Amino acid sequence: MKKKGCRGLWRYETLYAACNSIWLIMVCGITIIALSCMISKTALAVILLPVLACGVWFLIQKKTWISVDFPYSEVWWVLCPAGTLCMFWFASSAQVELSWDWGKIIEAASGYVAEENMGDKVYFARYPNNQFWFVILVLLFKIVRRLNPSAGQNQFYRASVVMGCLMVTGAVVLLYMTAKLLWGTKRAFFAGCAAYMCIPLYMWALYAYTDTAGMFMLMLLMYLYVRAEKSSKPLPYLCYMGGIGLAGAIAWKLKVTVFIFLIALVLVLLIKRIYWKKLLAGLLVLALFFSLGKVSVDAGIRQVLPLNKEFCDRHEFPLTHWIMMSLGYGGFRQEDVDFTSGFPTYKEKRDANVREIKRRLQEKGVPGSLSFFFYKKQVRTWGDSTFGGCDYLSRHPVYPDGFLARLVTLEGDLNWLLLLYTSLYYGILLLGMFLSAYFAWRKRGQQNNQDHLLVGRLTMTGIAVFLTIWECNARYLVVFLPLMILLCCEGFLELRKRGSMDARGGMP
Numbered sequence: 001m002k003k004k005g006c007r008g009l010w011r012y013e014t015l016y017a018a019c020n021s022i023w024l025i026m027v028c029g030i031t032i033i034a035l036s037c038m039i040s041k042t043a044l045a046v047i048l049l050p051v052l053a054c055g056v057w058f059l060i061q062k063k064t065w066i067s068v069d070f071p072y073s074e075v076w077w078v079l080c081p082a083g084t085l086c087m088f089w090f091a092s093s094a095q096v097e098l099s100w101d102w103g104k105i106i107e108a109a110s111g112y113v114a115e116e117n118m119g120d121k122v123y124f125a126r127y128p129n130n131q132f133w134f135v136i137l138v139l140l141f142k143i144v145r146r147l148n149p150s151a152g153q154n155q156f157y158r159a160s161v162v163m164g165c166l167m168v169t170g171a172v173v174l175l176y177m178t179a180k181l182l183w184g185t186k187r188a189f190f191a192g193c194a195a196y197m198c199i200p201l202y203m204w205a206l207y208a209y210t211d212t213a214g215m216f217m218l219m220l221l222m223y224l225y226v227r228a229e230k231s232s233k234p235l236p237y238l239c240y241m242g243g244i245g246l247a248g249a250i251a252w253k254l255k256v257t258v259f260i261f262l263i264a265l266v267l268v269l270l271i272k273r274i275y276w277k278k279l280l281a282g283l284l285v286l287a288l289f290f291s292l293g294k295v296s297v298d299a300g301i302r303q304v305l306p307l308n309k310e311f312c313d314r315h316e317f318p319l320t321h322w323i324m325m326s327l328g329y330g331g332f333r334q335e336d337v338d339f340t341s342g343f344p345t346y347k348e349k350r351d352a353n354v355r356e357i358k359r360r361l362q363e364k365g366v367p368g369s370l371s372f373f374f375y376k377k378q379v380r381t382w383g384d385s386t387f388g389g390c391d392y393l394s395r396h397p398v399y400p401d402g403f404l405a406r407l408v409t410l411e412g413d414l415n416w417l418l419l420l421y422t423s424l425y426y427g428i429l430l431l432g433m434f435l436s437a438y439f440a441w442r443k444r445g446q447q448n449n450q451d452h453l454l455v456g457r458l459t460m461t462g463i464a465v466f467l468t469i470w471e472c473n474a475r476y477l478v479v480f481l482p483l484m485i486l487l488c489c490e491g492f493l494e495l496r497k498r499g500s501m502d503a504r505g506g507m508p
Helices: 002-041 043-061 072-093 100-115 121-126 128-147 153-183 185-196 199-205 210-229 234-254 256-271 276-304 309-315 320-326 334-341 346-382 389-393 403-408 415-442 454-469 474-503
Strands: none
Touching: 002 043, 002 256, 002 346, 002 415, 002 454, 043 415, 043 474, 072 153, 072 185, 072 199, 072 403, 100 121, 100 128, 100 153, 121 128, 121 309, 128 153, 128 210, 128 234, 128 276, 153 185, 153 199, 153 210, 153 474, 185 474, 199 210, 199 389, 199 415, 199 474, 210 234, 210 256, 210 454, 210 474, 234 256, 234 276, 256 276, 256 454, 256 474, 309 346, 320 334, 320 346, 334 346, 346 454, 346 474, 389 403, 389 415, 403 415, 415 454, 415 474, 454 474
16 A cells, blocks of 8 residues: 555656646747747847846845835735726727727627627637627627617727726736735735736737636636635635636637636646545536536527527538648638638538648648747747737727827837837746746655646646647737736746745755
8 A cells, every 4th residue: 555655646746747847848948939039129138138137136035125014915906906097098098990800899799789780690600719709798888888878889999998908907906816825915916016017918908809808717717726725625615616617618618728727727636636535526516517607608699699500510610720720821811711611511621621731731841840830830929028919009000190109019119119128028027937837847856735836837838739739829828928927926936935045054
């Protein structure tokens, strides 16, 4: 029995070490890619980054630069509304004309509420992942219409901007609350401040779309998970697992990449040494509430979008479409959309996609495929410090001559200043994520049951792999920005802890 226990312990520790080792290798590659892109876009940031890193090191090592009586919690709840107001101002000043999927869904929901005509049903049959978000916008716009019977698309657009800002603010608040559970009020305050210093969050708060909704749901899942992990009694633990199931079902219908978190969560529960009855009960409750949530959401969608099965079979795109499209230059291509839509049934679309995937891979060959997947796609995914923000805000700004447009649009004369700031921020973010991965890897032989952010590192590993084979875009990382900030904070806190141990003469 003792030997069996030792073998079990070795297996758990091996899996734990393997997960952290894979993420450490990945984050090293991501950092190299990001720094190489930084050199080509703003070389000054590369020169200043070591200076900034030294400044951060100096600050985290100091113990008395803020009074011990500083009211962190009270100041946070003053800072939070102030940051939200800044976000509202930024989003209002940086407005762009409706375009891409975000604008199309707002236009469709506006038409549905104002004229009871949603317009293009083919779009929602083709992209079922946007159906639930359409339903949510319809509910929002109905509320606006009830408050203001004369409201039209312009008023609905403004309401969507408010909603986008609130979702991003909610994600930041959940980040703060999660950090508070993990590290206490003082460190949570600095984690929240780090989030409000992230300009890409302001750039994307404008968009009430599945990216900002997914960001909120991801941080809600992270918060519920930490609460479940810290629950010592069975009933609260099962309640939180049920909440994770419901939130996971909503996230599945909003932004499928967030579902990677649930996969990571299940893997973590299996890796950690948890009493098997607790593990089984937790997974059963999670699965039950996920199923209930999914059935309820599907029923709600059908009430607003009654699309029959034959219509969906004729127009829905199979998952293979996005893998095929990713083999072009990595991103969206209208030619590939036209190609897939040219086949009459779902099966024929899928079979045509598979044939085209094989053809494109053969055309690239082994060396070309390796270069494409592990360099070109990674540059497109991880190489933009604004996470696509400048690109999207350059698409027909409403106030093209305003100060903010000069700052955030690619053609703006002040855009280099924004890129300098975001590049430095991104460099520090990646440094913290590297430290998080490195110190987690160093703990491979230690007790891992208290490593609550293993699920975060596994989630980031999953999205990195997913975007390697899927259509990729720096925008798709926006959902994971608060999680990346949380991991960054963990890395610097571990560095501070190790520095304190060294100063006391402890083991590194």
